[in-house]
Amino acid sequence: MSLTYRILDASEWDRLLPFLDSNFLPSPESSSAAIAEDEDGNIVGILFLQVVLHMEPLILTSPKVNFARLHDTLYNALGDRKGLKFYCFSDKDIIDGMVEHLGMKLLPYRVYEQEIA
Numbered sequence: 001m002s003l004t005y006r007i008l009d010a011s012e013w014d015r016l017l018p019f020l021d022s023n024f025l026p027s028p029e030s031s032s033a034a035i036a037e038d039e040d041g042n043i044v045g046i047l048f049l050q051v052v053l054h055m056e057p058l059i060l061t062s063p064k065v066n067f068a069r070l071h072d073t074l075y076n077a078l079g080d081r082k083g084l085k086f087y088c089f090s091d092k093d094i095i096d097g098m099v100e101h102l103g104m105k106l107l108p109y110r111v112y113e114q115e116i117a
Contacts, residue, residue: 001038003045008033015043023083026050053086058095067098 008015010028017025026033026048036045055074058067078084088099089111100106 003036003038005034005036008035008046016046019043019046053084055086055088055099068102071102 013025013028013033016033031048031050034047034049035043038044055071058070060067078086087107088095088104090096090099096106
């Protein structure tokens with residue numbers, strides 16, 4: 001079986017619907033999909049690369065700054081984008097407590113990094 005590998009054009013994004021519920025399908029405006037197609041043009045493999053929103057860095061130069069109000073300002077600015085998710089990566093207990101207080105939930109994911117050389 002011969003396979004063709006390519007980046008799926010945004011105009012073809014609906015071809016991904018048989019593979020993912022539309023609630024979980026990343027937006028073509030903020031992601032790319034590498035696909036593998038068989039000789040008949042059927043998609044037989046997909047790998048997504050997504051731009052993921054995350055909160056960082058946090059810079060506080062005054063003890064009067066309210067982290068929750070900073071968070072709420074960002075959250076409310078995105079209020080019309082129902083279903084959009086964002087993340088906070090933390091390596092400190094104090095940050096864990098701050099984001100948990102806001103209702104963010106801890107996920108069981110491992111995070112790996114790769115740099116384009």
